[in-house]
Amino acid sequence: MSDAVKSKSTLTKLNALTGNHQELWTGEYYNEGIGGQGGLFDKLNEECGVFGVFGHPDAASLSYYGLHALQHRGQESAGICTADKDNFNYHRGMGLAKEVFTNEMLAPLVGSNSIAHVRYSTAGESKLANAQPLIFKYREGDLALATNGNIDNAAIIRRNLEKQGSIFQTTSDTEVLAHLIARSKHDDIVEAVKDALGQVVGAYAFLILTKDKLIAALDPNGLRPFVIGKLGDAYLFASETCAFDAVGGTYLRDMNPGELVVLDRDGFHEDRFAEGGKRAVCAMEYIYFARPDSDIDTINVHSARKRMGKKLAMEAFMDADLVTGVPDSSISAAIGFAEQTGIPYELGLIKNRYTGRTFIQPSQELREQGVKMKLSAVRKVVEGKRVIMIDDSIVRGTTSLRIVNLLREAGATEVHVRITSPPFMNPCYYGIDTPNRKELIAAQKTVEEIRVAINADTLHFLSQEGMVEAMGEGAQGEASGYCMACFDNKYPTEIVDEAKIGCGCD
Ligand code: SF4
Numbered sequence: 001m002s003d004a005v006k007s008k009s010t011l012t013k014l015n016a017l018t019g020n021h022q023e024l025w026t027g028e029y030y031n032e033g034i035g036g037q038g039g040l041f042d043k044l045n046e047e048c049g050v051f052g053v054f055g056h057p058d059a060a061s062l063s064y065y066g067l068h069a070l071q072h073r074g075q076e077s078a079g080i081c082t083a084d085k086d087n088f089n090y091h092r093g094m095g096l097a098k099e100v101f102t103n104e105m106l107a108p109l110v111g112s113n114s115i116a117h118v119r120y121s122t123a124g125e126s127k128l129a130n131a132q133p134l135i136f137k138y139r140e141g142d143l144a145l146a147t148n149g150n151i152d153n154a155a156i157i158r159r160n161l162e163k164q165g166s167i168f169q170t171t172s173d174t175e176v177l178a179h180l181i182a183r184s185k186h187d188d189i190v191e192a193v194k195d196a197l198g199q200v201v202g203a204y205a206f207l208i209l210t211k212d213k214l215i216a217a218l219d220p221n222g223l224r225p226f227v228i229g230k231l232g233d234a235y236l237f238a239s240e241t242c243a244f245d246a247v248g249g250t251y252l253r254d255m256n257p258g259e260l261v262v263l264d265r266d267g268f269h270e271d272r273f274a275e276g277g278k279r280a281v282c283a284m285e286y287i288y289f290a291r292p293d294s295d296i297d298t299i300n301v302h303s304a305r306k307r308m309g310k311k312l313a314m315e316a317f318m319d320a321d322l323v324t325g326v327p328d329s330s331i332s333a334a335i336g337f338a339e340q341t342g343i344p345y346e347l348g349l350i351k352n353r354y355t356g357r358t359f360i361q362p363s364q365e366l367r368e369q370g371v372k373m374k375l376s377a378v379r380k381v382v383e384g385k386r387v388i389m390i391d392d393s394i395v396r397g398t399t400s401l402r403i404v405n406l407l408r409e410a411g412a413t414e415v416h417v418r419i420t421s422p423p424f425m426n427p428c429y430y431g432i433d434t435p436n437r438k439e440l441i442a443a444q445k446t447v448e449e450i451r452v453a454i455n456a457d458t459l460h461f462l463s464q465e466g467m468v469e470a471m472g473e474g475a476q477g478e479a480s481g482y483c484m485a486c487f488d489n490k491y492p493t494e495i496v497d498e499a500k501i502g503c504g505c506d
Pocket of ligand 1: 430
């Protein structure tokens with residue numbers, strides 16, 4: 001049982017003893033009590049993070065630190081699987097990496113090759129059976145899989161396989177790939193993986209471990225970030241470069257669209273399972289998801305966000321007393337906006353980092369008093385001031401309304417909202433948890449109507465051209481490109497109807 005689960009049951013017992021019947025809350029908390037809407041954190045959620053090691057005696061410990069660096073990509077579950085000659089050793093649990101793993105848990109995970117995973121469920125339920133890496137018995141031995149992304153045609157493939165007698169252990173779409181590998185006519189695992197990947201459509205970064213091989217694969221459009229690194233003679237794989245920095249590794253290169261990399265005792269082999277075209281990496285990685293110290297396609301995320309802030313300032317200057325960014329993802333852009341305009345950057349909003357997963361939900365009375373769990377305005381900074389508030393995106397609009405109101409309650413005389421992306425109008429089918437179109441405020445209202453809905457004095461979204469220019473500086477060249485479908489409705493793959501029904505969320 002993971003520590004997170006233990007602490008929840010301990011609190012439940014404590015509640016029973018003390019007669020306290022407040023519910024335990026285990027999700028994100030933004031700022032209950034403001035505006036009386038009681039909604040949760042109205043932000044997009046990243047789908048997962050993967051980390052792999054080949055050829056290092058401390059593979060499990062490196063994986064633990066790698067997962068820790070990737071924790072922002074998923075907080076529901078964490079897992080590590082190592083390969084030790086003929087055996088797989090693994091541990092998975094619900095919660096953060098630090099809750100799932102202790103020294104005692106890591107000690108049995110011997111072996112020099114490993115894959116590891118942090119999960120936010122966009123497909124499949126949030127339960128331990130779906131925690132990755134998923135482990136399977138394959139006719140050639142054991143197989144472990146970890147993925148970041150979404151297989152859009154998973155439901156169709158799954159139904160067909162079930163008709164042919166396949167029995168699924170989980171509701172995760174990653175298991176679909178395992179079945180396709182197992183049913184391939186190829187005995188050679190690399191050929192079987194290629195065969196399986198040729199049948200799936202979607203956005204994915206896969207790590208596959210066998211007793212003597214580590215296989216990495218990126219979807220044919222390169223939608224998800226996926227990088228290769230080195231640590232001495234060992235090879236590393238990660239969703240983001242920040243994980244290499246965490247373990248003292250160095251960045252080698254980004255995986256290419258449609259590429260398959262195989263590591264075995266003969267070394268590092270570059271291969272393909274699909275023709276790779278122009279890359280269409282998710283623009284939201286630069287805008288919001290990735291850590292600022294990560295580089296995607298050699299572009300530093302903090303620098304890209306800062307340029308977005310500068311472009312915003314050029315597109316929609318507004319005289320004010322201070323600029324503030326919504327923590328954490330909009331701080332870089334706010335610094336850029338301030339640099340461009342000469343308006344001072346101030347810490348007008350503070351995030352409480354210690355809310356934690358198991359948190360006693362406030363009573364209705366406390367909510368109405370405006371108990372601020374996750375974000376506070378710094379009264380002495382914003383009181384009597386005209387504030388420019390920089391944020392990365394507006395999804396439903398409920399969060400923006402709360403933050404604007406928070407600043408007004410703290411005494412801001414004007415609140416001008418500047419958003420570092422174009423209006424978010426279309427759902428994502430590539431593993432990002434987005435509401436359906438009806439709930440996306442930008443799909444339903446004009447910019448002026450959104451301004452009114454979020455109670456801002458003025459509102460401006462960064463243009464798509466401005467966003468591309470800001471992201472693109474320093475890009476590798478022709479092969480680099482972006483998916484911007486949630487802004488422009490141009491999806492880089494054909495969208496399977498069933499993915500639309502599920503809006504990519506489940
Ligand atoms: S649709 Fe939007 S969130 Fe989804 S992959 Fe494309 S840019 Fe990213």
